[in-house]
Amino acid sequence: MVLHPPPHQHEQFILKSALYSRLLVLSLTITWRILASPYDSSAPLNLPCLTANHTHTHTLPQSQTLLLPKLASALENGIVWDSVYFVRIAQCGGYEYEQTYAFLPLLPISISFLSRHRAVLAFSGYLICNVAFVFAALYLYRLSMIILKDPEIALRATILFCFNPASIFYSSIYSESLYALLSFAGLYYFVKGGNNLASLFFALSGCARSNGVLNAGYLCFQTMHRAYNAMFQQKRTALALGTVIAGALRSVFVFAPFVAFQAYGYYNMCKGRLPDELRPWCKARVPLLYNYIQSHYWGVGFLKYFQLKQLPNFLLASPVLSVALYSVVYYAKSRPENFFSLGFRTSIEEKSSGVVFLSDDFYRSKKAGNVDKSSVKAKENSNLTKRKKVTEGAVGEVHMAEPATRPGYFSACVLPFVLHLAFMAATAFFVMHVQVATRFLSSSPPVYWFSSYIMAHPTKYHRWGYVIWAYSAAYIFLGSLLFSNFYPFT
Secondary structure, eight states: OOOOOOGGGHHHHHHHHHHHHHHHHHHHHHHHHHHSOOSOOOTTOOOOOOSGGGOSOOOOOHHHHHHSHHHHHHHHHTOOTHHHHHHHHHHHTSOOSGGGGGSOSHHHHHHTSSOSOHHHHHHHHHHHHHHHHHHHHHHHHHHHHHHHOOHHHHHHHHHHHHTOTTHHHHTSSSSHHHHHHHHHHHHHHHHTTOHHHHHHHHHHHHHHOGGGGGGHHHHHHHHHHHHHIIIIISOOHHHHHHHHHHHHHHHHHHHHHHHHHHHHHHHHHTTTOOGGGOOGGGGSSSOOHHHHHHHHHHOOSTTTTOOGGGHHHHHHHHHHHHHHHHHHHHHHHHSHHHHHTTTTTSOHHHHTTSTTTSOTHHHHHHHTTOSOHHHHHHHHHHHHHHHHSEEEOTTSOEEEOOOSSOOGGGOGGGHHHHHHHHHHHHHHHHTSOGGGHHHHSTTOHHHHHHHHHHHTOHHHHHHHHHHHHHHHHHHHHHHHHHGGGTOOOO
16 A cells, blocks of 8 residues: 655544544444344343432433434444443443443443433444544554654554454444553653653553553553663662652552452442352452453453364454564564563663653763763674674565664564563463454554554565455454444454
C-alpha cells in the first residue's frame, strides 16, 4: 500500500481513515444482520434487574418509542456476546452475579450517564467505543512518530491499526476501544516524559481491561534503567533511591483501581455471609475474585486449552500469534545485545535519545560533569566497535552496522514494547482461550510497527505485505458476519 499525504497532513488522514474504517465495519455489520439469521436469537431479551433499586426496566417515553421502534430494536439486537454483560451492568447499576465481575466497570459507567434504557445504553456504547477508537488511532500515530522517527512507517502502522483483524470488537460494545485509547495515550505521555499523566492513563486502562495493569511494566522498565544510571554512572545514591520510590509509587497507582475493584467484589460477595454460604475464593488466603471467575466459569489456566478439540481455535489465532512471534524474534536477532541484556548494554547515546530509558535531566547531569566519564567512554568505544561490524539480518540479508542511534523498528526505545508484546503473546498462547489472541494483541504497537516495517521493503518482502492486508480484510469480513449474528469468533 502506497501512502501519499505529506507529513503535515498525516494526522488529518489518520482521523479520516479511522472514521471510514468504523463506518465500513458498522455497514458490514448491518448488512450481515439483514442477510443472515442469528445463531442465538436471545439478544432482544431484557429481563428485570435483580437489585432492589432497579426492580423494573427503564423505558423511553411512549412518543419516542413509537417514533423509533425499528432503531431501538436494531440497537438491542446488536447487544451480543460480552456486550450483554456490559449493558446489563450499566442498566441495573451494579453487578448481579458472580461471573459478571469479570467485566471491569469503566465501560458500563461510561455508557450509563444518558439513560438506563437498554436501547439508549446500546447507542451510548456504540458511540463511545467508536469515538474512542478514532482517538486511539491518533495517539498511536503520535506515539509511533516519537519511537520510530519515520513518518511513513508510523503512518502505515496506524492505518494497519485502523483496519486491524479485530476491528469488529472496536466497533462493538466491548472494552477494546477504551483500553486502546487509554493505553496509547498513556504510552504517548510516557515517552514524552509525562510520567504522572501516563500513570493516570495506565490506571484508567486497568479499569477497562485487566491487562491494563501490565502497563506498569513500562514504568518499572524505565525506573530500573534510571536507577541504574543514577547509582552506577552518576554515582548518586540518593537520586537512585528517589527514582525507585517514585517508580514504585506510580506502579502501585496503576494497580490501585484493579485491586480496589477486587476489594469491591469481595465486599459484595463475601462480607456478611455465613461460613457455609461463602464461595471457595472467599476463603482463600488471597481472595482474588477475577482469577477465580476466569478459571471456574471460563476454564482459563495454564495449558488448560491444549486440547485436540480446540485445534480450530489455535488455527484461528495463528496469524496474529505468528506476527507477534516474528516481531519479537526479528527484533531479538537484529539487536541481540540490546534484547538479551534488557537494554543494559545499550550505548549511553542511544539510551539518552528518548525518555524510555533516561530522564531529561540526564543531559543536564552530563553537561555538569556528574556522569562517570570512564563508563561513558567505555560505552562509546563499545558502540564504535559495533558500528564497524557487519551483522547478519534475521531473514538472511546482510545489514551494515547502523549509526549510534537507530531509527525505526530497531530503535532501542522499541525494546520495552517488544518485551510487553512477548509476555502478552505467551499469556494468550499458554493461559487464555487462544482465539482471544486476535483482539488481545490488537492493541500492541509492535504488531503494527513490525508489519509496517516489512511492508516498507517491497523489494524483499512484497508478498508479506499482501498477506498482511489479506489477513486483515478476511477477518474484518468474517468477524462482522459471525460476531454480529452470535456465532463464535475470537
